[in-house]
Amino acid sequence: MTTVTEADVLRDALGLLKDREQVAERLLASSAKHSFDPDRELDWDAPFEDGKWFWPPELVSLYGTPLWKRMGEEQRILLSQHEAASLASLGIWFEVILMQLLVRHIYDKAATSAHVRYALTEIEDECRHSKMFARLITHGGTPWYPVGRVHHTLGRVFKTISTTPGSFTATLLGEEVLDWMQRLTFPDDRVQPLIRGVTRIHVVEEARHVRYAREELRRQMLTAPRWSQEFTRITSGEFARVFSVAFVNPEVYTNVGLDKREAVAQVRASGHRREVMQTGAKRLTGFLDDIGVLRGVGRRLWKASGLLA
Numbered sequence: 001m002t003t004v005t006e007a008d009v010l011r012d013a014l015g016l017l018k019d020r021e022q023v024a025e026r027l028l029a030s031s032a033k034h035s036f037d038p039d040r041e042l043d044w045d046a047p048f049e050d051g052k053w054f055w056p057p058e059l060v061s062l063y064g065t066p067l068w069k070r071m072g073e074e075q076r077i078l079l080s081q082h083e084a085a086s087l088a089s090l091g092i093w094f095e096v097i098l099m100q101l102l103v104r105h106i107y108d109k110a111a112t113s114a115h116v117r118y119a120l121t122e123i124e125d126e127c128r129h130s131k132m133f134a135r136l137i138t139h140g141g142t143p144w145y146p147v148g149r150v151h152h153t154l155g156r157v158f159k160t161i162s163t164t165p166g167s168f169t170a171t172l173l174g175e176e177v178l179d180w181m182q183r184l185t186f187p188d189d190r191v192q193p194l195i196r197g198v199t200r201i202h203v204v205e206e207a208r209h210v211r212y213a214r215e216e217l218r219r220q221m222l223t224a225p226r227w228s229q230e231f232t233r234i235t236s237g238e239f240a241r242v243f244s245v246a247f248v249n250p251e252v253y254t255n256v257g258l259d260k261r262e263a264v265a266q267v268r269a270s271g272h273r274r275e276v277m278q279t280g281a282k283r284l285t286g287f288l289d290d291i292g293v294l295r296g297v298g299r300r301l302w303k304a305s306g307l308l309a
Contacts, residue, residue, distance in 0.1 A: 010222050013290040017222070023215050024114035027208045031121050034204055038132040042197045044139060052192045054081040054140070059181050061248045061273055065266040067258065075256060082252040084195060085142035087178065088133035090246060093147050094174040095126045097159045101167040104159075105216075118212060125205045136198055145249035151242050158239060163228045165220035169236040169293060171213045173243055175206050176284040177277070177307070214287065221291045233293055237301025244277065244305040274306055281307040 010017040060080050062068040068076065102123055106116045137144055146152065162170065182199040185191055221229055253263035267273055285308050288294050294302055302308040 010219060012218055012222055013292075014218065017219055018215060020215070020219065021114045023211070024118040027118045027212055028114060028121060030208055031118070031125075031205075035125065036128075036201045036205070038128060038135070038198070038201055041201065042132075042194060044135065044194070046194065048140075048192055048194070051077070053077055053188075053190050054084040054192055054195050055087075056184055056188050056191060058272075059184065059276060061267045062263060062270075064272040065270050067263060067266050071258075079252065079256045079258075081140055082142050082145075082255055083248055085137045085140060086145040086249045086252050087247075088137050089145040089249070090147065091133050091174075091178065092130045093152075093155065095130050097155055098171055098174065099123050099126050100159050101162060101171065105164055105167060122209055122212060125209065129202060129205070132198060132201070136194070139194070143251070143255065145251060147246045147249070151246045154238075154242055158235065162235060163224065163231055165217055165224050165228060165232040166235045168213045168217040168220060169232055169288065170239045172210065172217065172284055172287075173236065173240055173281075175210055175213070177243075177280040179203060179206050179210065180280040180283070217293075218291055221293065229292070230296075233295055233298030234301065236288075236293060237298040237305070240302050240305040240307050244307055247277075277307055278309050 054077070057063055057076065057080065060068075060076070060083055062071075062079065071079070102119050106119045109116050134144075147155070158166075158170070179202075182203050186196045186200040186203060188196070221232070224232070248267075250260050250264050253260045285294065285302065294308070299308070
């Protein structure tokens with residue numbers, strides 16, 4: 001008699017699922033070789049360099065708009081600094097939510113499994129990332145840019161009611177769009193060396209987090225109850241909407257001397273900005289489509305967010 005294992009049964013549009021423990025063991029080995037202490041790795045004492053950007057100009061929200069064309073180079077660079085601080089603030093908010101979701105995920109699983117050990121390792125990574133982002137904001141002398149009260153409350157609700165597949169979908173949303181932007185940032189010699197160093201560390205370590213979340217989400221979308229799968233489609237679409245709206249705090253425009261309402265209106269009307277956000281999300285939305293997340297109401301919500309064409 002031939003024994004049919006779980007791995008033989010679990011297939012989706014992307015093929016056979018990998019063994020959960022084997023994936024975790026490989027990620028643990030990678031973590032042991034390629035983890036960083038930002039306090040030691042980065043030169044926090046070096047001054048910022050005159051004339052260098054804090055975010056590639058093409059990724060700044062107002063790039064190419066009529067308002068951008070009226071701005072001088074100094075004001076554009078200042079806006080890039082405040083947007084970098086806004087994204088770092090968003091990253092901290094998101095990673096605090098992610099850490100809570102990971103703790104919930106492993107609560108009833110065997111603490112000795114590689115899958116749980118890697119989740120704890122990822123939480124360690126996220127703690128360092130949040131401290132790194134906070135130090136970057138402080139070092140630059142810009143304000144901390146928290147998400148608005150409504151989105152803050154929605155985040156609290158989401159991390160309370162989210163199902164496991166919903167948690168991993170949100171994880172990928174928060175990680176993959178920023179990862180695409182950061183992969184353009186760290187090799188760009190127009191950008192401040194400290195920013196490049198921060199993004200390099202984040203890209204290397206987040207690659208493991210994305211792999212872990214993708215493998216687990218594939219498994220969950222095959223094994224979770226049907227109601228949980230449908231709930232994931234809807235909540236992920238709503239989270240995509242919140243994410244796209246909260247991506248840049250509008251107060252950055254006020255703090256660099258721009259009219260906030262005019263700036264927000266031009267960003268919303270910007271074809272370049274829409275293309276940037278959809279390109280940044282394209283790899284993720286293709287994956288989610290393949291595994292059955294982008295269906296029905298959820299797909300319509302993703303389109304409404306502007307992240308899905």
